[in-house]
Amino acid sequence: MHSAFETAATASAIPITFATKTTWPEISAALPAPAKAFAAANGFAAKPGAWLALPTKDGAIAQVIFGLEDDGATFRDLFRxxxxxxxxxxxxxxxxNAPHDTRLAVLAFALGSYRFGRYRKNDAPKVTLVPPEGVDVADISRMAEAAALxxxxxxxxxxxxxxxxxxTAASDLATRFGAEFKCIIGEDLVQQNFPLIHAVGMASTRAPRLIDFSWGDPSHPKVTLVGKGVCFDTGGLDLKPSNGMLIMKKDMGGAANVLALALMVMDAKLKVRLRVLIPAVENAVAGNAFRPLDIFKSRKGPTVEIGNTDAEGRLVLADALAYADEEKPELLVDLGTLTGAARVALGPDLPPYYTNDETLALDVARCAKEQNDPLWRLPLWAPYDSWLDSKVANINNAPSGGFAGSITCALFLQRFVEAAKSWLHVDIYGWTPSAKPARPEGGECQAARAIYQLLSQRYG
Incomplete structure (x- = not known):
């Protein structure tokens, strides 16, 4: 991965001066006369995101001025x-000089350096930053690497x-940090009692599997991460329209972000017994695809009626969560790209999270703010639990009516967790629809930094 940081060239590094509309007149007044005239000729007014390279006498860059929001602005983008x-x-x-938040500015610089270059020449910026004093560069580099993964x-x-x-990606990560890796594949899922994972993935020519690795001292607190790994989602027989299928390569975003979080935890050597579980499937269409109103017995025992084959993520997570719960972890976290309802309610940038642990809820909110990794709590609203009732099975995976889709998904998953001391569910989007500062268009790392911050504070 391209490093955004350079520590050996401090003396020759080009200075970046941050300015706002309020501070720009004072900054401008202190410039040499030619530079001041150059800025004026360019009409520079320090608008947020605007920049200007001021030249030296010989035409090199003397310094860069970069505009930020004013201190009193309604919204200050700390990732600007x-x-x-x-x-x-x-x-x-x-x-x-100092931006609004120096640590987040350095992190933003690193995150903004990312480019996806697997299929064409990588156009990663050939720009590096000498980190300011007092910033934990190792931790920021860890976060940037995890986001890139x-x-x-x-x-x-x-x-x-x-x-x-x-x-394979999970195995490579496990090998790098000396974790114990195993994988249950295809018909072995049936033999080892993961019927819902098998049901969702059985129509694909690419065998479903449950990825499982563990790391850390077994005597340390058990923290288990579960990530939805639907590698492509056609919707199954309840087929998505073409526009709904277009970016379904991102439907394994929960798994990707769980691996990013695991990378940070292991690289930081947090004092946890980490376990990662990823049900990896493709929800395909074929003659043997699972059907609406089919009924399957879950790993935990309750029977599940299929109200909609496009509500498959909660099915594979249900078996994985039940398996994780058998170990009675201190903290059980699941991430998944689960519902359009979450996007309707909160948009692509603000994933909802759910927990009944009030201390955990407050800690997540605080860590999300500290890392500029936005999350918003929604309730596990018990009166809606009855909406999941089925007339012929114990539970329906997709109740009719369409109301509160993200909440009912969370309530469905809650049915499969009872022994874990605390449980956190995050309904992420995993995608940036249009580029923003530090967030290029495409796949996105969501919730992982906030949860890493939480785990660092608890188990660092």
């Missing part, structure tokens, strides 16, 4: 400096990122 790698000419730079996995099209390739 993430635009810089895509704007600046090749070279090494440094911050000449999640983005690469999600951005890779499904012809090159099926269940087997996702398992």
């Amino acid at each position: 400096p993430g635009q810089l790698p895509g704007l600046l000419p090749p070279g090494t730079y440094r911050f000449a 999640a983005r690469d996995l999600i951005n890779t099209p499904s012809n090159d990122m099926g269940p087997e390739e996702l398992a």
Whole structure:
């Protein structure tokens, strides 16, 4: 991965001066007369995201001025400096003054340096930053690497990122950190009692599987991460329209972000017994595809009626969560790209999370804010639980009516968790529809940094 940081060229690094509409007049007044005139001639007014390279007498770059939101602005994008790698000419730079949040600005710079280059020449910016004093560069580099892993996995099209390739990526990560890896594949899922994972994946020519690896001292607190790994989702027999299928390569975004989170946990050597479970499937259409109103017995025992084959993510997570729950972890976390309802309610940038642990809920909200990794709590609203009732089975995976789709999905999953001390469910999108500072268009790392912050504070 391209490193965004350079530590050996401090003296020659080009300074970046952050300015707002309020501070720009004072900054401008202190410039040498030629530079001041150059800025005026260019009409520079320090609007958020605007930049200007001021020349030296011999035509080199003397410094860069970059606009930020004013302190009193309704919204300050703390990742605004993430635009810089895509704007600046090749070279090494440094911050000449402090942005609104120096650590987040450095993180944004690193995240904004990402480019997906698997299928064409990588156009990653040839721009590096000398990190400011007092910033934990190792931790930020860890987060940037994890984000790149999640983005690469999600951005890779499904012809090159099926269940087997996702398992290989997980195996490579496990090997790197000395974790114990195993994988249950195909018909073995039936033999070892993972009927829902098998049902969703059985129509594909690419065998479904349950990825499972463990790392860390067994005496440490058990933290288990479960990620939805639907490598492509046609919707099954309840087929998606073409526009709904277009970016379904991202339907393994939960798995990608769980692997990103695992990378950070293992690289930071947190004092946890980490376990990662990823049900990896392709929800395909074939003669043996599972059908609406089919009924399957889950690993946990309750029978599940299929109200909709396009509500498959909660099915594979149900078996994986039940398996994870058998170990009675101290903290059980699942991430998945699960419902359009979450996007309707909160949009692509703000995933909802669910937990009945009030301390955990507050900690997640605080860590999400600290990492600029937005999350918003929604309720596990018990009165809606009856909506999941089936007349012929114990539970229906997709109740009719269409209301509160993200909440009813969370309530469905809650049925499969009872022994874990705490449970956190996050309904992520895993995708940036249009580029934003530090967030290129495409696959996105969501919730992983916030949860890593939480785990670092609890088990660091």
